[in-house]
Amino acid sequence: MRLLFSLVRKRLGAFSLALFLSILTLAAGIGLLGVSGWFLTGAALAGAAGATFELFAPSALVRGFSFLRIGARYGERITGHAATLSLLSDLRAAVFGRLIPLVPLKGVSSRTGDFVARLTSDIEQLDLVLLQALLPLMTALAGAGGLALLLALTLPEALPIGLAGFAATALAVPLVLVATGRAVGTATVKASADLRIAALDGMDGHLDLAALGALASGEKRFSEAAAVLRQAKLAEARRIALGPALAQLGAGLTMAGTLWLGLAAVEEGRLAGPVLAGILLAILALFEVTGPILRGAARLGSALAAGRRVEALVSAAPSVRDPVAPARLPGVGTLEIETVGYAYDNGRAVLADVSLTAGPGERIALIGTSGSGKSTLLSLIMRLDDVTSGAIRYGGIDIRDATLADLRAHIALLTQDAPVFIGTVRDNLRIGSPFADDATLHAALGNARLDAFVRSLPNGLDTWLGEAGATLSAGQARRLCLARTLLSPARVILLDEPTAGLDAETETEFLGDLLTAAEGRTLILATHAAVDRAAVERVLRLERGRLVPA
Template sequence: MLPWLARRRRSLLAALLLACCTVAAGVGLLSVAGWFLTAAFLAGAKLAFDLFAPSALVRGLAMARIALRYAERVTGHGATLDLLADMRTAVFGAIMRLSPAQLAGYRDGDLVARLAGDIDALDTLYLLVIVPALTALALGGGFSLITGAWLPPAGWLVLAAMLVAACVVPYCLARAAGASGRRAQEAASAARAFVHEAVQAHADLAAFAAEPRADARFGDAVRSLANARDSVAAAGSAGQFAQQLIMGGCLAGLLWLGLDAFRAGALDGAVWAGLVLGLLALFEVLGPLMRGAARLGTAAAAGARVSALLHEPPAVADEPEVRALPPHGALQASGLEYSYPGAARPVLAGLDLRVGPGERVGIVGESGCGKSTLLALLMRIHDPSAGAISYGGVPIRLAAQRELHARCTLLSQHSPVFMGTLRSNLLLGDPQADEARLWQALQQARLADFVRSLDHGLDTWVGEAGRLLSVGQARRLCLARAILAPAAVWLLDEPTAGLDEQAQQAFFGDLGRAAAGRTVVLATHARLPAGAVDRVLRLEGGRLHSC
């Protein structure tokens, strides 16, 4: 977390300073109050005792403590939220760099758990460990100096007690609760992933009457989480008990040492009372530290999961020196070979393909023959085992991925409709598109009439994953989004899957007009009507053959 802590150092240091001032105000309040009440009692009916200055100081410290506590909470929590936002941005960027093959190695919901739950667990480190520990050491050192000025042995006693309570006990507590904390975080992540999987597969669970088994598995995961959290809570309670023992021992030592000094006339009774009450206020800062130390195992496990994701190298990376791609050009593949990990034979074996600028090519073949793999290679989602792909004469391996993806756009049966409005989904294709361009794209995708019939038009909410749209409407919305994109090449992977025959033929009939001037590579099982593409190729045996 050091890079993120350094980036937010100003706000974090401000929160730490305010925390120190808050504790100092609390210690000062109880110390002055204890001295004032004791001195007033000892003074009795003496008219010479000043009541106004100490009472004003007590009120001032009380108000300062309230104000400082509020400022410290606002600043500390604001800085922590900014810190977590920075981390989530970095983690999301790391996820976006992963290839589909790498993403497939994670359970459904696991990445969401790392992005949400694991990073949430890391706020423990600053709020409940760093701030209380540094505050305890700073204020403990200052209070020990003040105590030592009146009672030197007691000053050393306070310093030793704070060092043990702020350093030794939290360290031992973190070591003792580490394994339980790791189990708790792993169990929490597993439970989140299981919920995500169950929601995604709810229809299948209901169709196969598998809900009882799903309930049982989730119950096991939750019980494991509860047991681990009980162990962490027990460790935290042990830390609180140790804190009370240390405070009690230090308090007893201060009373004993103060008693001898008071009897000898070396220590005023009111000062003695002020030191005792100030010590009680000082130890209050250790409560959050003990809870935080018990959760360090959870934070460590969360940090390890986040760190592993951040440091996972992308399967496909840009070369150190990249070459610029031309605005338009032929898309060409020569001698392509590709094998899935563990597969007995390659799915593509010596495949050649050339698609000229503005040409539309259809690729047909049996399921599993490699059509989707070919499109993924053309987009450089994967790199081929052998062979080369070029655009406009420039090998795509030597081009920046950002530039390649600006030249090519992929539209498939899995192209998502995002939760939001029709407008927000369309603007993904071109964030700068104005109203006229949005309606033009909808017109080309044959969706404009439907959108005009809606009460809110482009600002109509489409629901999660576009559930308020039909399958055909969602597919045409994705097509309109592709039309808005400045890409010169369209790679279409089964874009009509799930549509009935009439909707499929209407989609293909509109394709030529919607893709005017663009290069199109279309992989499909559907029957292609005359004029939909310029030529059709069959993928079989890892190679393309003319139909």
């Protein structure tokens, strides 16, 4: 919520205009009903008494107020929604921006579906805080001032009833609704996130579920999540339906109390009948603002729960930060890993005492059983997290003393599950080098032995690759990711299982190509594949948290 309100400041002008128009709408509504009540009653009484009633001024006022109300309401909807939608898009960008540094290794354990839910539906719920809670509440405050003035001038004894009835309907009842709606709100938001997780899991694993004949269990999980969401939404809808009923009840009771006091005043000759009719209808118009407040209050539980989920993402501290006074890494340097130890959050040490020195242009193959910590070591060299003990240096500078941008301009990593992004071949390659021209892109593709294939496509570099590179084979996707990594200017290239998913023949060919393509750069290659020992300087095995010659 802190982030939300800091962003509101940027759009304060638009929100102030929306608030002004909202108060104007309410004032015009009160004026319209108030004058109509007075006008109709006055005209009827005059007609019954056979007297004349001046029609021009009141009918002009009624017309004026109704046009003002229409115009102001239209303007309020346009400006309020435009400001809120812009605010939500600012908020999404800010949350996404803060999310990116959190993703590496430690810190966030949520699932993709949950992240998506937080970034989409949870943030969407926050429009309610502004549009259905804050703006109407501030309008109601101005309305209460108007009501106080009207009653003080016409029927002062009704002031306590009027203000108490309005405060109870616009403030006390919504507060109770919010306080009692927390559990329902939290349940709704959680059920909605669970459904999204079930949907994404089901889609991601669709092929495997089908192959295992387990589609029914996937369907069952999804329908269970949908049923829980239905129950939660139903409970929330029941509470929302209470809103208008309570608004009517509040208006009715306040009008009845005012009528009772007003009739006494009319009988005593202190108040004209038409004015009393005007007051009553003005009160009815004023209570119109309580409708959105009560509806909003009934849903505020989910908005607050959604806000807490977004806040939890935003306030999580990144696992690594840039130093205050960064040192610059040299263009070419030796990579030194000195007695490095590392444990994940669960405390189990994955690396105990790893030492390794890789000079410029040196090629080292890293082998070890699955789970021995090869990927972890490569991630630490990229500073996706900080080592628990020891140090990693490049060109004699501790990588914790350099900025992350500087480090990643010097060291590039091809991860085990590097994705092909939705977009064209060109979009995918330019992630590694945003301004590379076509000749450079073709050269990188050539180095990864993919150029002939890309040139054979009708649209060449502009070929659309679809979600997760669905139109490529596993080997082609891997080669595309390799080309992307090779396009980086980094002098040190880390490759995590670059041949994963390839058959033995393609694997040998791919490794050969890769070593040629990375010629001149420092290369650390974590692999299960049989490495041609002649092609690398050293082969090291990661074993019980230590590196030993293989």
